Amino acid sequence: MESSELERFEAVVLPHLDAAYTLARYLTRNDHDAQDVVQDASLRALRYFHGFRGAGSAEGRAWLLAIVRNTAYTWQRRRRADTLTTEFDEERHSESVADRHPEATVEATSQRAALRRAIDELGPEFREVIVLRELEGLSYKEISDVAGVPVGTVMSRLARARRRLEEALCADPEDC
Amino acid sequence: MTHSAVAAQLDAYLDGELAAPDAARLERRRRALSAALRDQLPRFPAPDTLRAGVRAGVRAEAGRRARRRAPSWGALAVAASLALVAFGSRQLALRGAAGEAITNQVLASHVRSLMPGHLTDVLSSDQHTVKPWFNGKLDFSPPVYDFAGAGFPLVGGRLEYVDGGPVAALAYRRRQHVINVFLWPADRGRTAGPRAATRQGYHLLHWATPAYAYWVASDLGLAELGDFVALLQRGDSAAAAVR
Numbered sequence: 001m002e003s004s005e006l007e008r009f010e011a012v013v014l015p016h017l018d019a020a021y022t023l024a025r026y027l028t029r030n031d032h033d034a035q036d037v038v039q040d041a042s043l044r045a046l047r048y049f050h051g052f053r054g055a056g057s058a059e060g061r062a063w064l065l066a067i068v069r070n071t072a073y074t075w076q077r078r079r080r081a082d083t084l085t086t087e088f089d090e091e092r093h094s095e096s097v098a099d100r101h102p103e104a105t106v107e108a109t110s111q112r113a114a115l116r117r118a119i120d121e122l123g124p125e126f127r128e129v130i131v132l133r134e135l136e137g138l139s140y141k142e143i144s145d146v147a148g149v150p151v152g153t154v155m156s157r158l159a160r161a162r163r164r165l166e167e168a169l170c171a172d173p174e175d176c
Numbered sequence: 177m178t179h180s181a182v183a184a185q186l187d188a189y190l191d192g193e194l195a196a197p198d199a200a201r202l203e204r205r206r207r208a209l210s211a212a213l214r215d216q217l218p219r220f221p222a223p224d225t226l227r228a229g230v231r232a233g234v235r236a237e238a239g240r241r242a243r244r245r246a247p248s249w250g251a252l253a254v255a256a257s258l259a260l261v262a263f264g265s266r267q268l269a270l271r272g273a274a275g276e277a278i279t280n281q282v283l284a285s286h287v288r289s290l291m292p293g294h295l296t297d298v299l300s301s302d303q304h305t306v307k308p309w310f311n312g313k314l315d316f317s318p319p320v321y322d323f324a325g326a327g328f329p330l331v332g333g334r335l336e337y338v339d340g341g342p343v344a345a346l347a348y349r350r351r352q353h354v355i356n357v358f359l360w361p362a363d364r365g366r367t368a369g370p371r372a373a374t375r376q377g378y379h380l381l382h383w384a385t386p387a388y389a390y391w392v393a394s395d396l397g398l399a400e401l402g403d404f405v406a407l408l409q410r411g412d413s414a415a416a417a418v419r
Contacts, residue, residue: 006238010231017230021222035226035292042230046237112216119217134213166209 009049012060013042019061019136020068026131027072027124041071062138066146069128076124111169118168126161129154224352225292231377231395232290239376278339278391279382283375285336285345286356286393295347295354296332306333310344316361318344318388321411328355328404338391339364348404353396355404359388372398381405385412 020041024034045067052063119127125147132138132146144151188194189202222230289295298309307320313335322330331347336358343360362384373380379401381392390408394401 006235009234009238013234014227014231017222017227018219021226022220025220032292034220035223035229038222038226039229039233039292043233043237046234111212115212115216116218130213131217134210135217135219162206162209165213166205169209169212 005049009046012049012052012054012057013045013064015057016061016064017042020064022135023065023068023128023131024072026119026127027069028075029120033075037072037075038068040075041068044071058142061136062142062146065132065136065138066148069146070148073124114168115165118165122161122164126157126164129157130161130165133158224349224354225290225295227352228290228354228395229292232287235376235378236287279373279375279380281338282358282380282391282393283378285338285358286378286380287376289334289345289347289356290354295334297334299332301330301332303330306330306346309333310335314342314344316344318346318359319412319415320346321408323348323404323407326403326407328407350394350396350400350404353394355392355394355396355401357408358391358393362387362389364389383409385409385416387412387416 020038021034024037028034028037045064054060054063128147129143132143140151140154143154185194185202189199298306300306303320303322307317310318328348328350331349333346336343336345338358341364343358346357348355371382378393378395379398383390392405
């Protein structure tokens with residue numbers, strides 16, 4: 001790889017490491033795995049970089065996030081070689097964000113804690129659309145590219161995920 | 177409100193049959209949820225070690241690929257050595273090759289240390305924790321400094337294996353840049369190597385004091401790395417003056 005191409009790669013990819021790590025962290029629900037996933041994904045990105053035709057920063061971000069997502073799923077599959085399903089085992093892998101924060105016990109009744117628990121309990125296909133839409137502000141089209149599903153599926157997954165989260169936020173159903 | 181009730185309301189809303197106040201309430205709820213998610217879901221900034229590890233991994237991989245395509249560096253090195261031998265500078269060639277080997281080992285150790293979880297065996301910014309940690313692991317007690325005041329905080333230490341022996345590696349930090357200091361007793365033998373080299377985007381600096389052979393590796397800019405080296409050298413000469 002020529003140094004000019006390396007520089008271009010770094011300019012495209014390195015600014016989006018926070019977004020990459022956030023997505024990996026939500027998908028793996030674990031700091032260590034998330035770091036490994038992003039490290040691995042960045043090398044994969046380098047390998048596929050010659051095929052990247054985008055120019056803008058937004059395109060670079062969506063492109064990197066797609067690779068991070070696929071890497072995370074590959075990791076989880078490899079971990080669970082006993083079954084062929086891509087679904088996460090909620091019992092075994094529920095290392096919830098809330099559990100890992102000591103302050104969570106203090107604010108167990110707070111909205112924030114309820115939200116963290118609720119998102120951890122979502123299936124990964126719902127968690128990723130929420131992170132991509134609400135935290136990263138990706139468009140439906142970009143999410144469809146990252147997740148590799150049609151825009152219609154993105155919309156229905158978002159709707160379902162939001163309904164579940166709204167429920168979690170409403171302690172008193174009469175308010176909602 | 178149950179799911180199906182929400183779904184029914186949404187349908188009514190889209191059909192234009194929902195009473196205005198209900199439609200407004202539906203919209204308000206959706207905006208409130210998005211705001212709550214944006215404000216309250218944690219974001220996870222990439223840790224410094226990950227950032228450094230990605231950069232190191234990418235550069236190492238890019239370097240490997242460049243070497244595969246370019247004419248073999250091994251062949252070039254052999255040709256260069258032969259040229260030097262032909263000049264009658266056999267000693268120089270041997271020294272150069274030895275220095276090259278150490279340079280490569282230091283670079284490899286540095287890059288490996290940047291991968292997640294490899295930077296430190298003892299993680300502490302306290303020099304009085306890091307220095308004693310080497311007791312029983314090395315046959316020398318490396319000088320460990322705390323330059324936090326000068327903007328180079330100590331991160332920790334670990335053992336490395338360079339030039340056929342165990343050496344002390346100390347990790348310092350400057351903003352997001354990791355600086356590795358490798359050192360071993362000067363009396364262990366040759367302290368060959370260039371005084372400064374840049375490989376794969378990393379700067380490697382080398383010097384020797386009467387007591388130790390030093391190598392410093394980092395992606396930090398040379399000017400600031402030079403400041404750091406000056407701090408180390410001042411620390412050592414102060415220690416020597418006390419002795």
